Amino acid sequence: MSGKAWNDNFLRATKGEAVDHVPVWYMRQAGRSQPEYRKLKEKYSLFEITKQPELCAYVTKLPVDQYNNDAAILYKDIMTPLQPIGVQVEIKSGVGPVINNPIKNKADVERLGEIDPENDVSYVLDTIKILREQLTVPLISFAGAPFTLASYMIEGGPSKNYYRTKAWMHKHPETWQLLMDKLKDMTVRYVKAQIKAGAQAIQIFDSWVGALNKEQYRRFVKPVMMEICSEIKKEHVPLIIFGVGASHLLTEWNDLPVDVIGLDWRTTIAEAREMGIEKALQGNLDPSILLAPWEVIEEQVKSILDAGRKRNGYIFNLGHGVFPEVQPETLKRLTQFVHDYTKNA
Incomplete structure (x- = not known):
């Protein structure tokens, strides 16, 4: 570990x-807009980078070094644990994850295997161990939630409406439950292995669960999320949940044994508190604002920070991930502004 002092503001929050x-980190902070990363991507795919622990650690640590962020998030993809259980997935540029053997029936679900993290994704665990030696800020790792993973597995790739997935839940509820159980077991094993390797916090990305209404969430998703979060909490590390367009599910998430709820930009911090959310909050600048003039960014960020720091338990982040057009200098300036504006918060 370097000679810099240990920064635990994120964990305290x-x-x-x-x-x-107020601690700062950004979803998709590793890669995307950084020129060093783009250079690497000319040679390596995402999966190829993640399978080289030294290189993956470099990509993960780069934004911490460049922006002075208060946490690192491991560079990888929510699809990473699916390959070992028999899902043929590739990340296509400009498209996202594409599944070459989408689930069509119960037999497809039954064929899914079990993950052995120490053998199947040893490169992820090795990267975590390297980073724990190098970082002076906490390391966040993550996993995709069963609904979001299942949506890719059933749709065959990204979707705008998730019709197939939602129809599948209602048409085949027993097979859906079987799929949820298999993904639950995979997620718990995968996350626990990452914590054992040294991950200091976990974020569960249920990115697309906002496609469901409350009744659908309670019936088809919430029970398995309760089991997953309860198992992870036994490891005594902070647990964050995040999804996009899921404002109507915040009170459902508040029931889960998680420590932090991540907000996208559609719900203000004040609105979340008025809904009765007492847990720590994370968010929630609209990433598109990062392309606006600095005066606009500063005005928006001040408003978010003023609301967030009215009580302890607040982490500044974006309402979704950094996208490639964002200038690294903007993120560096933003981090410094948050630190200066909230010093001794």
């Missing part, structure tokens, strides 16, 4: 403790 300043 997840527990609702006092912090020196």
Whole structure:
């Protein structure tokens, strides 16, 4: 580990403790807009980078070094654990994850295998161990939630409406439950292995669960999420949940044994608190604002920070991930502004 002092503001914020300043990290901060990363992507695919622990650690640490962020998030994809259980997935540029053997029937679900993290994704665990030696900020790792993973597996790739997935839940509820159980077991094993390797916080991305209404969520998704979160919480690391367009599910998430709820830009921090959300909050600048003039960014960020720091338990982030057009200098300036504006928050 370098000679820099250990910065635990992020971990303190997840527990609702006092912090020196509001901690900052950005979803998809590793890669995307960084020129060093783009150079690597000319030679390697995402999966090829993740399977080289030293290189993956470099990509993960790069934004921490460049922006002075308060946490690192492991560079990988939510699809990573699907390959070992028999899902033929590739990341296509400009498209996203594409599944070459989408689920069509119960037999397809029954064929799914079990993950052995120490053998199947040892490169992920090795990267975590390297980063724990190098970082002076906490390392966040993550997993996709069963609904979001299942949506790719059933649709065959990204979807705008998730019709197939939602129809499948209602037409084949027993097979859906079988799929949820298999993905639950995979997720718990995968996450626990990452924690054992040294991950200090976990974020569960249920990116597309906002496609469901409350009744659908309670019936088809919430029970398995309760099981997953309960198992992970036994490991005593902070647990964050995040999804896009899921404002109507915030009170459902509030029931889960998670420490932090991530907000997208559609719901303000004040609105979340008015809904009765008492857990720590994370968010939630609209990423598109990062392309606006600095004066606009600063005005928006001040408003978010003023609301967030009214009580302990707040982490600044975007309402979704960094996209390629964002200038690294903007993220560096933003991090510094948050630190300065909230010093001794």
